[in-house]
Amino acid sequence: AKRSGGNSYQYYRGNMRVASVEQLALETSLRKAIFKNEFVIYYQPKMDLGSGRITSVEALVRWQHPTMGLLPPSDFIPLAEESGLISAIGELVMERACRHARQWHQQGLGDICVSVNLSAHQFRKGNVAQIIDRVLDSTGLPAHLLELELTESLIMEDMDQNITLLQELRTRGIELALDDFGTGYSSLSYLKRFPVDTLKIDRSFIMEMDTSPDDAAITRAIIDMAHSLKMRVIAEGVETAAHLEMLREMGCDGIQGFYISKPVPETRLQEILRDQIHK
Numbered sequence: 001a002k003r004s005g006g007n008s009y010q011y012y013r014g015n016m017r018v019a020s021v022e023q024l025a026l027e028t029s030l031r032k033a034i035f036k037n038e039f040v041i042y043y044q045p046k047m048d049l050g051s052g053r054i055t056s057v058e059a060l061v062r063w064q065h066p067t068m069g070l071l072p073p074s075d076f077i078p079l080a081e082e083s084g085l086i087s088a089i090g091e092l093v094m095e096r097a098c099r100h101a102r103q104w105h106q107q108g109l110g111d112i113c114v115s116v117n118l119s120a121h122q123f124r125k126g127n128v129a130q131i132i133d134r135v136l137d138s139t140g141l142p143a144h145l146l147e148l149e150l151t152e153s154l155i156m157e158d159m160d161q162n163i164t165l166l167q168e169l170r171t172r173g174i175e176l177a178l179d180d181f182g183t184g185y186s187s188l189s190y191l192k193r194f195p196v197d198t199l200k201i202d203r204s205f206i207m208e209m210d211t212s213p214d215d216a217a218i219t220r221a222i223i224d225m226a227h228s229l230k231m232r233v234i235a236e237g238v239e240t241a242a243h244l245e246m247l248r249e250m251g252c253d254g255i256q257g258f259y260i261s262k263p264v265p266e267t268r269l270q271e272i273l274r275d276q277i278h279k
């Protein structure tokens with residue numbers, strides 16, 4: 001029994017109901033996953049182009065699902081953001097990543113800085129500074145070995161308040177990086193105001209820089225601009241030796257990408273770090 005005039009609407013509603021039942025099931029299992037801590041962190045090395053050494057790593061979360069296997073962030077981060085569960089997941093990731101970094105330090109694997117991705121939801125909750133303090137305190141990791149990766153849109157969401165918060169985090173020695181740079185909409189006059197140490201050039205500019213003169217020109221311009229603002233620059237998505245050489249010639253400070261290493265489990269990262277001690 002259809003209401004007159006509402007046929008296509010009802011049809012869509014039927015589909016939407018199926019989608020939301022699935023979504024609810026996923027959300028429920030995501031809640032359980034937090035409770036049981038089914039998350040695993042992979043680490044992707046970043047290489048400093050000056051020394052040729054791995055001096056920092058990015059923590060990238062995966063979900064070890066009981067039946068579906070190891071799920072990439074694209075399978076659950078969007079829902080986690082939408083439902084607000086990302087804050088709890090982000091806290092687990094930060095806690096575990098800081099604990100690992102502290103262990104690498106104690107095992108003599110070097111002063112490796114660990115980067116964690118922050119989502120806007122964690123900022124909106126307003127207690128991000130307290131959480132970071134608690135994690136640094138409980139893990140014993142020195143503040144300068146923690147880096148936060150933020151996006152322009154996150155900072156822009158409540159710019160004045162967020163800039164104040166970031167300045168506060170920075171005075172404690174925490175490193176700040178602007179992620180996916182070049183994909184956002186903020187103007188250069190804003191960039192000058194963002195209190196960040198490092199710019200990460202988005203991989204969309206890097207992937208084709210050896211065949212696209214435009215992408216190469218943009219990359220070079222971002223590097224020069226960041227340096228004139230006294231920021232470090234690192235390039236994401238470096239997949240080939242040709243990319244590396246171009247970036248080195250452009251004066252880029254560091255690189256991250258499959259050419260150096262894919263994200264790897266913690267045990268594998270330890271081997272990589274151990275290998276470079278003897279070099």
Ligand code: C2E
Pocket residue numbers: 044059060061072073074077086089090093117118119149179180203236237238239256257258259263
């Ligand atoms: P992102 O922060 O931009 O992380 C870099 C992504 O690029 C990673 O994907 C990494 O595997 C991939 N990547 C690195 N090098 C290369 C390369 O040379 N070529 C190509 N094609 N890809 C490369 P991943 O691990 O699937 O993570 C995807 C996104 O999920 C991340 O993008 C980040 O936005 C989000 N994410 C991951 N972990 C967390 C987390 O703990 N919290 C939050 N809020 N977001 C996270």
Ligand code: CA
Pocket residue numbers: 058117149179
């Ligand atoms: Ca990132």
Ligand code: CA
Pocket residue numbers: 173174175197
């Ligand atoms: Ca610093």
Ligand code: CA
Pocket residue numbers: 179180200202236
């Ligand atoms: Ca990125």
